[in-house]
Amino acid sequence: MSTDDLTRVYATLLTRAGEAAVEVRLDATRRAVELLGDIHRAAPVITVTGTNGKTSTARMIDAIISAHDLRVGRFTSPHLHSVTERVSVDGQPVDAETFVRIFDEIAPYLDIVDAELVDSGRPKLTYFEVLTVLAFAIFADAPVDVVVAEVGMGGEWDSTNVSDAEVCVFTRIGLDHQAYLGDTLTAIAQTKAGILNRTIDPTPAPEPVAIIAAQEDEALTALDAEVARREVPALVEDRSFRLIDRQRAVDGQLIAVQGIRDVYTDLFLPLHGEHQAHNAAVAIVAAETFLGDEDKPLDRDTVAEGLSRVTSPGRAELVRTGPAVVVDGAHNPDAARVLADTITEAFDFDFTVIVIGMLADKDVHGVLDELHRTADAFVVTAPVSDRALDAETLAEAAREWVDEDAVTVAPDLNAALMTAFDLVEGSGAQRPGIIVTGSLYTVAEARLLLGRGDEA
Secondary structure, eight states, X not given: OOHHHHHHHHHHHHTSOOTTSOOOOSHHHHHHHHHTTSGGGXXXXXXXXXXXXXHHHHHHHHHHHHHTTOOEEEEOSOOSSOGGGGEEEXXXXXXXXXXXXXXXXXXXXXXXXXXXXXXXXXXXXXXXXXXXXXXXXXXXXXTOSEEEEEOSSSSTTOGGGGSOOSEEEEOOOOSOOHHHHOSSHHHHHHHHGGGGSOOSSSOSSOOOEEEEOOOOHHHHHHHHHHHHHHTOOEEEBTTTBEEEEEEEETTEEEEEEEOSSOEXXXXXXXXXXXXXXXXXXXXXXXXXXXXXXTTBXXXXXXXXXXXXXXXXXXXXXXXXXXXEEEEOOOOSHHHHHHHHHHHHHHOOOSEEEEEEOXXXXXXXXXXXXXXXXXXXXXXXXXXXXXTBOOHHHHHHHHTTTSOGGGEEEOSSHHXXXXXXXHHHHHHOOSSEEEEEESOHHHHHHHHHHTTOTTOO
């Protein structure tokens, strides 16, 4: 197989309605997976929804369960550099040959579903719906012992919800995608709680267990009501389990977690930030729930081994030193607040330049409100995306939060990075740092420019 084959498949995927073209439906994806032999039922599923922390938590669950000698298929989004990153088997992106082979095998069935939809006056399968079907097909072909599926958007009608998950994980819920999910935490939480629905009749999966991370009061109240209405057992952070302790360590942190069956201490997590420690607590309890046998705890050494191998590219990731460059895909206020806290705690910078590029549909001022207190200077640009916010518009917004002289506009990200390097070099600071953020599109381009494009 040549690289042209993967290029062909990706180009074909891109002809479909994009990920922002949300169809409030499950029946189209369900029809496809059923035509393919109920591939969504080939392995038990753990589903991860939320607003922030989904990908990192999914990666941690994958790592812990893999360390217990089970083969894990992981479906996450978006990708940074290659679409194959979205579908992982054995902790690694599926190889391009398999990705292409399975896509070509399922393509005739996708055509059948497309034709049926068009005949009924409905849109064809979307980009994300096809990727979901492809992921389940790859996992069935592998085969895997368990699927960890990250919800794309919402939950109730997200295409990943065609499968009835045994464990339903809720990371922190915040305001994002309001045009689709609603303007309140209550509305967003209610939609995300749809992952608890049983969509297969009769379902082969047991009744789900909800694992709920610490939430804002409004979101937690809504989730409490939803699990009660469905009579689903729920394990809630700071009620059923908790993060006991965390200490900074070289290249990460040491954490201790009170799980539902045991206390797991002296766990090295090679990720920065308190939020990642909480994500790890959620992941441990999700793994306990999936793997646990009554009151039998997980093997502590195996949990430690799994967590020690976790990576989360593009999330508070140090991609260069001298000067330090940290990339983080924070694109909403909650994520920006977490990033600002992580910069303060984990990176001892005495002069900080924030390189930022955002998409036009995001809460720009909400993000700048959280980041401006951390920044000595902003370098503003636009990511390579047809949804990008114009750099001048973003700069105008930034000038409302910091002095006008502290904002520089760059025509592209390469120029923005060069400007940031010049600023830190001229600052005279002993420990300067550059933060690249605002969108995963911005982060992906920065990683490529800094020679890290093959490490996602």
